[in-house]
Amino acid sequence: MDCDDSGGISEDENEDPKHDLGFTKELIDEIRSTKANNPGMFVSAWQEDDQGIREADLENPAERFLKEAENGNIDFLKAALENDPSLLSVTDEDGYTALHRAAYNNHLDAVSFLLEQGANAEARMLTNLVKVMMDTRFRTKQGWTPLHSAANWGNYEIIGRLITHGVDVNARSSGSVTALHLAISSQCENGENVFHCVRYLLQAPGEFKQLYSLLLYPHLK
Incomplete structure (x- = not known):
């Protein structure tokens, strides 16, 4: 998180107003x-979705994969997916995917890697992470x-x-x-x-x- x-970004800030x-x-x-x-004035019927997060069981491959995505550990993610590509679509008990975890902790390289793996997986008839990400069944609770x-x-x-x-x-x-x-x-x-x-x-x-x-x-x- x-x-x-x-601060700023690298692209040209002088854009069309x-x-x-x-x-x-x-x-x-x-x-x-x-x-x-x-x-x-801004009651929105929602609560912050990062509440009640428990410690991960790092002996569990799925939980370890999610934790390392949260930490931005690309080397681990690569090795884990080579061994078990199905980890790409695992979720925690609150519905967070590895992509959610990498996204909220601001790990751009990990997000890019996971998106690329999703595209490659589609070509191999495996999980397309982009579709998983957009499917309501794979949103958080x-x-x-x-x-x-x-x-x-x-x-x-x-x-x-x-x-x-x-x-x-x-x-x-x-x-x-x-x-x-x-x-x-x-x-x-x-x-x-x-x-x-x-x-x-x-x-x-x-x-x-x-x-x-x-x-x-x-x-x-």
């Missing part, structure tokens, strides 16, 4: 401040996708990588929460990271639906 303090839709860092800060001071996890912790590079792999940015959790809602309410204290998360999500296909949902329906009814 690392919240990177690196129409893509920003007036959603500036200052506006995001104002919304976050309002939500913090008036939490009752709260209905979170890996994109929700990345947005909740301000991990904008992860968001960018997931978007390039075609995730649904409008996917809603069991409490009807999108990744954009979580990005603006992010537990990340780095405002620049939060800004980039929101910007990536707004620029992705379907951004207008998300934006109007957020601005017009803050209670997520």
Whole structure:
């Protein structure tokens, strides 16, 4: 659940202003401040999905695989998948996949590796991790996708990588929460990271639906 303090991103920031839709860092800060001071205005029928996490049984191959994904240990992930490709789709008792774990802990290389393995697995008639990730049966118990996890912790590079792999940015959790809602309410204290998360999500296909949902329906009814 690392919240990177690196600030900006490497790409050109001088983009067409129409893509920003007036959603500036200052506006995001104002919304976050309002939500913090008036939490009752933003009741959303969801709870943080990282509660009650127990210690992993590292003798269990599936739990060890999930734990090493959370730690970003690519060498272990590679070796484990060579021995047992089915580990790619294992979940914990809360419904988290290895991709969820790597996403919320901001391990970009691990996320990229797992996505690549999903694509390779599809070619071998095994599990396609991208499809697993987007299938409601493989969401967490709260209905979170890996994109929700990345947005909740301000991990904008992860968001960018997931978007390039075609995730649904409008996917809603069991409490009807999108990744954009979580990005603006992010537990990340780095405002620049939060800004980039929101910007990536707004620029992705379907951004207008998300934006109007957020601005017009803050209670997520």
